[in-house]
Amino acid sequence: MERLILSLRQRTAVAYIHEYTLKMGNQKLYKGSLQTIILKLLVSNDKMYGYEITQKVKELTKGELQITEGALYPALHKLEADGLLEVEVAKVGNRLRKYYKLTESGAKETASKLAEMHEFLRTMQQLVNPKFSLE
Amino acid sequence: MERLILSLRQRTAVAYIHEYTLKMGNQKLYKGSLQTIILKLLVSNDKMYGYEITQKVKELTKGELQITEGALYPALHKLEADGLLEVEVAKVGNRLRKYYKLTESGAKETASKLAEMHEFLRTMQQLVNPKFSLE
DNA sequence: AACTATACATAAGATTCATATGCATCATAA
DNA sequence: TTATGATGCATATGAATCTTATGTATAGTT
Numbered sequence: 001m002e003r004l005i006l007s008l009r010q011r012t013a014v015a016y017i018h019e020y021t022l023k024m025g026n027q028k029l030y031k032g033s034l035q036t037i038i039l040k041l042l043v044s045n046d047k048m049y050g051y052e053i054t055q056k057v058k059e060l061t062k063g064e065l066q067i068t069e070g071a072l073y074p075a076l077h078k079l080e081a082d083g084l085l086e087v088e089v090a091k092v093g094n095r096l097r098k099y100y101k102l103t104e105s106g107a108k109e110t111a112s113k114l115a116e117m118h119e120f121l122r123t124m125q126q127l128v129n130p131k132f133s134l135e
Numbered sequence: 136m137e138r139l140i141l142s143l144r145q146r147t148a149v150a151y152i153h154e155y156t157l158k159m160g161n162q163k164l165y166k167g168s169l170q171t172i173i174l175k176l177l178v179s180n181d182k183m184y185g186y187e188i189t190q191k192v193k194e195l196t197k198g199e200l201q202i203t204e205g206a207l208y209p210a211l212h213k214l215e216a217d218g219l220l221e222v223e224v225a226k227v228g229n230r231l232r233k234y235y236k237l238t239e240s241g242a243k244e245t246a247s248k249l250a251e252m253h254e255f256l257r258t259m260q261q262l263v264n265p266k267f268s269l270e
Numbered sequence: 271a272a273c274t275a276t277a278c279a280t281a282a283g284a285t286t287c288a289t290a291t292g293c294a295t296c297a298t299a300a
Numbered sequence: 301t302t303a304t305g306a307t308g309c310a311t312a313t314g315a316a317t318c319t320t321a322t323g324t325a326t327a328g329t330t
Contacts, residue, residue: 026251028167061258116161123196
């Protein structure tokens with residue numbers, strides 16, 4: 001993130017300019033699957049914090065899916081509010097981290113959401129599969 | 136669709152009540168894929184009209200995906216406005232049908248969208264695949 | 271001193287779809 | 301013959317979900 005320093009009399013205003021990586025054309029296809037992705041990661045990794053999730057997803061998808069913070073944090077807050085995740089705040093150095101983990105009800109919901117996801121993938125696979133071009 | 140007849144002096148007001156089939160829990164996962172589905176069907180079927188598309192999708196997905204009219208018609212209009220589809224109006228009996236078919240540019244765009252879809256499915260498959268639970 | 275990465279957060283707007291409604295024709299069942 | 305369901309088009313309103321943009325702060329690297 002770039003930083004611009006603007007002198008204003010005795011005061012100093014600091015404007016932060018975030019940089020964004022280019023998005024793939026198919027980013028919009030991921031709409032609706034964010035919750036499931038987060039939950040699935042927490043099945044595999046027990047506990048994770050927000051920034052870690054974005055990095056893990058980027059790594060696992062070889063950069064194809066970039067979870068934006070504006071999507072991630074509200075999603076985490078909602079999952080927590082719905083009782084699917086619980087938070088544990090940790091201080092690392094002088095920095096804050098919020099670790100999320102599945103609750104019992106969250107684990108159940110994850111199984112359900114993963115089943116739906118598999119069904120969706122199977123169905124969509126068939127719809128766009130060239131083998132079905134005869135239909 | 137049920138019909139209610141209401142007598143109003145000499146005039147007759149008719150109210151139509153549409154009935155809706157129950158949606159699957161994973162309907163929201165399809166968000167973002169409607170255009171691709173329509174285009175793909177038009178590769179396989181040359182020309183189709185709106186209602187036919189909804190029925191075909193219902194059939195192909197064994198009822199799992201129900202394209203609503205509120206989603207379909209605006210989508211068709213947009214694809215037409217973008218020059219990907221062209222319309223041919225037909226009269227069947229006393230009834231109107233609007234047949235849609237791919238334009239040249241629409242065929243190209245379809246190939247591109249299908250490639251994105253396959254990439255998406257592959258990536259998502261890996262993300263939620265149990266084999267990756269060790270990550 | 272500046273820049274990059276790490277780490278949280280929210281507000282405003284865009285996109286995409288579901289819901290609800292409206293209108294009309296045609297076939298079939300009551 | 302009348303009611304109903306299926307066929308066929310359409311749009312408006314709102315909900316959900318994300319992108320974009322911004323704000324703040326610490327820590328390491330150039």
